[in-house]
Amino acid sequence: MAFQKPSHTFTKIHLKALRTNNFYIVFILSFTVFINTFSYAQEVPKPKDPIKPKPINDTLVVGVDSLFSQPINIKEKDTLVSDSIPKKKEFLTDVVKYKAKEYVSINQRLQKIYLYDEAEVYYQDMEIKSGIIVIDYSKNLVYAGRLKDSAGVYSQAPKFKQGANLVEPDSIIFNTETKKALIYNSRTEQSGGYIDAALTKKENDSVYFIKDGKFTTSENRDDPEFYFYMRKAKIVPNKKVVVGLTNMYIYNVPTPIGLPFAYFPMTDKQTSGIIFPSFGQENERGYFLQNGGYYFAISDYIDLAVLGDYYTNGSYGLRVESSYAWRYHFRGNIGFRYENLITSERGFPDYAKSSVYNIRWSHNQDQKSNPSSRFSASVNLGSSRYYQESLNQLNASNFLNNTLSSSVSYSKTFQGEPQVNMSVTATHSQNTNTQQINMTLPTFQASVSRIFPFEPKTGTKKGIIQNVNFQYNVRAENRIQTTDSLFFKKEMFDDALTGVQHSIPFTTNFKLFKYFSLSANANFDENWTLNTIKRYYDTTNDEVVTEDIRGFDSFRTYNFSTSIGTTIYGMFDFKKEGKDPKIQAIRHVMRPSISYNINPAFDEYYDTFDVITANGTTRQEYSRFEESIFGAPNKTFSSSLGISVANNFEAKIRDKDSTATEPKKIILLNNLNFATSYNFAADSLRWSPVRVSGGTQILNDKMSINFGAVLDPYALDNNNNKIDQFNINNGGSLFRLTNANINMSYTLSSKSFSGETDTDRNAELESLRSGGRSDDLFGKPQDFADKRLTDEDRSEKDEEPSEFYNYKIPWSLRLAYAVNYSNNARENEISSHSLMFSGDIELSPKWTVGASSGYDFKNQGFTYTQLRFERDLLSWRMNFSWIPFSTRSSWNFFIGIKSSLLKDIKYDQRKRPDQQL
Known part of the structure; x- marks a missing residue:
């Protein structure tokens, strides 16, 4: 094959530059011509020839004794002369089953069998059901047609089935020897589409040729809204359809939408193919094609879609998406998007160029695959301005997002006594407004289940001693805080914080006076860090300098808390003799709780330095752990008493159904909570604000209502600063409402x-x-x-x-x-x-x-x-x-x-x- 230069076959055309990237447009068109020249229609791959074994000759020669002579092959010829007339091939090579409702007639002279009214013929894999069937065994033909009554109405149209293919024509002629058939006005279904043809020639059980056919997906077979009129076509059931001149008809009106020839793959399996793009115009970037590309059906477990966008001013986008699944193991999808955005035209003052990207990954593991370990992922990261600047319509509903978050975790449970749980997690949180990114790469957590050292060998645990338990928790974290400009660069690791926190909580609980539950907790923490600071005053530059120190350091803290609580049930009964009120009773459940917490002061982890100014020398205090991953230990001693009350209200009302024997229960308030605390060690403002929260659902749980409020007991001075004086003693109310909110959702x-x-x-x-x-x-x-x-x-x-x-x-x-x-x-x-x-x-x-x-x-x-x-x-x-x-x-x-x-x-x-x- 020889290639001729394009200059010998194409006329040179001088183009006027309307856009800045006309070279790329011509290059893309040339690339399209190249693809169309050397691309082929999608075919089902032919099965490969089997590898035949190579015969190996035995090279060993075996000698034969001359005493053993080989027998002589003597053929004896029959004296009877064989018949020169060949036997006639039988018409039927298998058993034929047939029946009819009205009659079955056999004409020996014409060599025909007539079946009338609900006739059925079964021969090998062929089935014919029709109003009338004629079998001509002299010509190896089977005729089938409809019945016509006295009014000229046809009924009992033939149904021809061979294998899995069903055809419903007006009449059919079938050759039992060649397996060929002529089908008139046939109707068949192929992979969700319907084909009606005036004349169909059945070549064999896998190839059909049709003339004047109609292809549609409309459910209305008699009067379809649209169809494709095919002058000639070849159909291979469940594989492909190849057609000649074809155009679309809408309500029997021809349209210019058509093709001189076409190829349609017809298969129930997942197949690769082209994804046609969406086109339009964007005034700043010109005409565009969006989300066009190719879909790759790689296997039954994974696929791949490669899509792209192109704008005539040079902007473009790329989107790669893949879904994968392994039944009873896991499933997920992964996607990458990149857009190179150009605004206006080069040379104009508003010309700008930027690029944005986005990475998404979702992975879910089936619980049946491994109950003791689990891996999951939910990743959404990329440019902070991706959803705000992206031009793809797929992102229209996400441009209001102001946060991006990701999490990839693996957890493992080690069975035994005690049980050990372990998890490794990598997280990502991104604020699209401030472009600040917080990441943990990674976070390791492990815990040992609770150990009861004094539990009895048999029976239940009772009392304060037997319920004493402890466990061990460890958390190691590497935290990174960076911005968009440093993301995926080595500089993002410069300010990374690393630390390990060990925690051993001791707890016990028991009943007090039968109705009260009392619990006591003591917690010991040890923190390891590789990031500490040293702060001092630089007299030369007259400033406070904070110096980062890399190296191992640690501190230990401990605290104690105890709480006592109970549950109080109340019932307000509205029933009276002779009356059946709609609200029969209101049930109130109240759970009051009082807690006491002690947090010691750890002054030994604090240092001081002197600041010399014109006003004199002042001493400032700091902790070298202030900027560590888990922060500095507590500096002030606190001894506080916490008070909280949780409430729940339910009502019993008369059921509208008169046959109901029990009243209907509805929820008035799911929760109504009050909480405050009193710090004995504080020198002022010992009472904390009272926090109120609650929620309920009404209208058959269609409306959800949540509310909250903050009530401060202290007053404000003239400068709106809080003072150590109760608001009621300052001429105000008992509480001062500082914050309140209410949220309602209704579906x-x-x-x-x-x-x-x-x-x-x-x-x-x-x-x-x-x-x-x-x-x-x-x-x-x-x-x-x-x-x-x-x-x-x-x-x-x-x-x-x-x-x-x-x-x-x-x-x-x-x-x-x-x-x-x-x-x-x-x-x-x-x-x-x-x-x-x-x-x-x-x-x-x-x-x-x-x-x-x-x-x-x-x-x-x-x-x-x-x-x-x-x-x-x-x-x-x-x-x-x-x-x-x-x-x-x-x-x-x-x-x-x-x-x-x-x-x-x-x-x-x-x-x-x-x-x-």
């Missing part, structure tokens, strides 16, 4: 009133893996390039909907309300006040509208808003998503075929607003 749908449960809609995995919300309060993430829509049928209802109106309108509503009050320094203001909502309503069986938005009552403005419109077009689906305002204002339009077989036949458009100056 409701039409199914809540019909007694049906909400179906678990397919969670947006892409949003969750990227740290997004599981609900759609921030909008629904949508993939318009690779929209893998499923052919989910509507659930069948007991009652058929009306033809004139949808008397049951499905709907759903999600609300999230939050308000925070602040009054620490007499500001007396609402620090934050917002309402987020999201809902969908099905206006008709085909139309669905939805919205996600919110309102900030403090700043008086709407939050991120998304409007959604969806139309079910039977075999097609149309979707329109619109973000009307904000810096990410945009709209997306999508229309495509639902079937996964033809999911690449779609049209989508995305539009961003003009650049605002």
Whole structure:
């Protein structure tokens, strides 16, 4: 084969540079031509020839004694002359089973068998069921057709089945010797698609040739919404379809959408293939193609998708994703994204260039694989501005994230007495606003289960001595704090902190006066560190200098605590003789608890240095462990008494069901907690603020309410500083409300009133893996390039909907309300006040509208808003998503075929607003 120079075959065209990267565009087009020239259609690989064994000749020569002579082969010829007329090949080589409801007639003269009404013929792997069947054993043919009544109505159309292939034609002619057939007006299903052909020639049990065929995925076989009209086609069932001139018809109206020839792989297995991109225009970067690439079906355990984005101004993106699974062992997915973003054009003042990346990894181990050890991973790290600057529509619902977090852990349990647990964890936390990154690489933790040295050999443990127990815990950590600019560079390890903490807690508990539970705890900690400091005053530069010291150092601390608590039950009965009130009783459970804690002062770990200024010499105190990984030990002695009360309220109400024998129990308050403490060792402000928290669920657990408040007993002076004087003695109330908050979430749908449960809609995995919300309060993430829509049928209802109106309108509503009050320094203001909502309503069986938005009552403005419109077009689906305002204002339009077989036949458009100056 010889190659001719392109200059000899193509006319040279002078191009005017409209964009800065026209060379790359021409290069990409040339690369596309090269691929199309040397690419081949996807075929099922042919089986390789088996390796035949090579014969080995024995080289050993065995001598034969001459006494043993070989017998002479004598053939005796029969004197009878054999018949020169060959025997006629039999028509049937196997048993034929046939039956008919009306009659079975055999015509010996014509050599035909007639079967009428519900006729059936079974021969080898062939089955024919039809209204009438004629077997012509003189020509090795079988005819099958429909029955026609006096009104001219046809019935009992043939059903021809051979192997796993089923064809439903109007009539069929089958040759039992060659296994070929002519099929008229056939209907067959192939891998989720339907093929109707005017004439089909069956070559063998694996090859069909059709003429004037229609291919569709519509459920309406008689009047499909769309189909592809194929003039000629070759079908290999469950393998491939090769067609000639083909174009699409929509409601029997031809469209210019077509191909001169095409190849469609038809298989139930996972196969590799091209992922068609989404296209559109972005005013700052020109026209673009997004999320186009190739899918590699590597094996049944792992796959790979390589996708890319390209913009005509030179911006591009790369996305690599892989999913893996091993049944009963583990499953997970890993992804890497990189985007090189260019704003405007080179030479313009607003020209800018930046790159962002993101790495995600999720791994889950099956509990059945190894109960004693477990490995899991949830990684989401990368550039802090990735979700804010990324142009890919897949990240639209995650740009509000302000934190990225990761965790990779391995845990192991060593069975025995005592049991030992060990875990190694690497964590990552990233603030996308401050671009600060905190990492632990790694954290090692180990613990020994509780040991009871004085427990009895038999029976239960009783008393203070027998319940004495202790355990051993160790924690080793390497902590790194860095920024985006130093991430993955050696400088990020310069300020790493390393330390080990050993802890031995001693505890015991016992009953006191039958109704009280008393526990005592003593804890001993030893801390090792490789990071300490030395602080001194530099008289030359007149400044305090802190010097880092690398080396081993340690300190030890201990503390003691004890607590006593009980549980009090109360019942308020509202029943009276002759009356059956709706609220029959209220049950109150109260759990008061008093604790006492002693934390000694460890002054021996503190040093001093002198600071010389013009005003004199002052002495400052510091601990060399201040900047160590676990901090400095306690400097001040504390002896505090803690008081807490936990409450729970339930009610018994009369059940609406008159047949119920017991009243219905509902929860009034899940919890209502009060907590405060008194420090005996403090010289002032001994009482800590009273903290109140509570929560409940109402409306059949559809609405969740949580609230909290902080009540300070001390007053403020004129400068809004807290003073050692009770607020009530300063002319105020008993407590001063400093902080309060309330959060409510509400989920409701039409199914809540019909007694049906909400179906678990397919969670947006892409949003969750990227740290997004599981609900759609921030909008629904949508993939318009690779929209893998499923052919989910509507659930069948007991009652058929009306033809004139949808008397049951499905709907759903999600609300999230939050308000925070602040009054620490007499500001007396609402620090934050917002309402987020999201809902969908099905206006008709085909139309669905939805919205996600919110309102900030403090700043008086709407939050991120998304409007959604969806139309079910039977075999097609149309979707329109619109973000009307904000810096990410945009709209997306999508229309495509639902079937996964033809999911690449779609049209989508995305539009961003003009650049605002």
